[in-house]
Amino acid sequence: MKFNWGTGIILAFVGFISFIMYFIITMSVDKKYDHDLVTEDYYGQELEFQNDINKENNAKNLAQNITYDISTEGLIIKFPSDLDYTKVTGTVFLYRPSNKQFDFETPISLSNYNLLIPDKRLLDGRWNIKVDWKYNEKSYLYKKEIVY
Missing domain, CATH: 1.20.5 (Single alpha-helices involved in coiled-coils or other helix-helix interfaces)
Structure with missing residues (x-):
């Protein structure tokens, strides 16, 4: 050839x-x-995007917003102390970008102004936290990227 x-x-x-x-x-x-998708229901969440923006703006207008601390017990989410914590309802969603099997959601039930996410539920590394909560029928949203 x-x-x-x-x-x-x-x-x-x-x-x-x-x-x-x-x-x-x-x-x-x-x-x-x-690689996992961020969410399975991408388009459904896209329709809720404006509601999330409104909730975040409500949270920014508060005198004091949610804060967090990392302790040996776990992640402590601190709600504003000028609100009545018994009227706070909602959910906390922790998203693990590297592996969706570790994502979890927990309801907000407060006995004081702090909510503890136990250390055993959290692995070291990056987490995205989303606190979707209501107080007196007004919705708020807190989003943060944390490294645990």
Whole structure:
């Protein structure tokens, strides 16, 4: 067989296509490259985006917003002390960007101005915290990225 320009171009195309196919198959099959979506219901949450903006603006207009502390017991979420904590309702959602299996949501039930997320529920690393809460029928939202 005679090797000329046409044969070289065909071999280059076959080699390139083989490399791309190997790369695609490896990325789609190997669990090491498995990446989770931020949320399964992306479009449904997109429709709620303006409500979230309004809730965040409500929280910014408070005299004192939610704060947090990291202690040996866990993550302590501190609600504003000028509010009656018995009227605070809502949920706390902790999202782990690296692995959705560790995401969890907990209802807000306060016996004082602090809510404790136990240390055993939190792994070291980055967490996104979202506190969606109500006080006197007015909704508030607190979002923060923390490193535990």
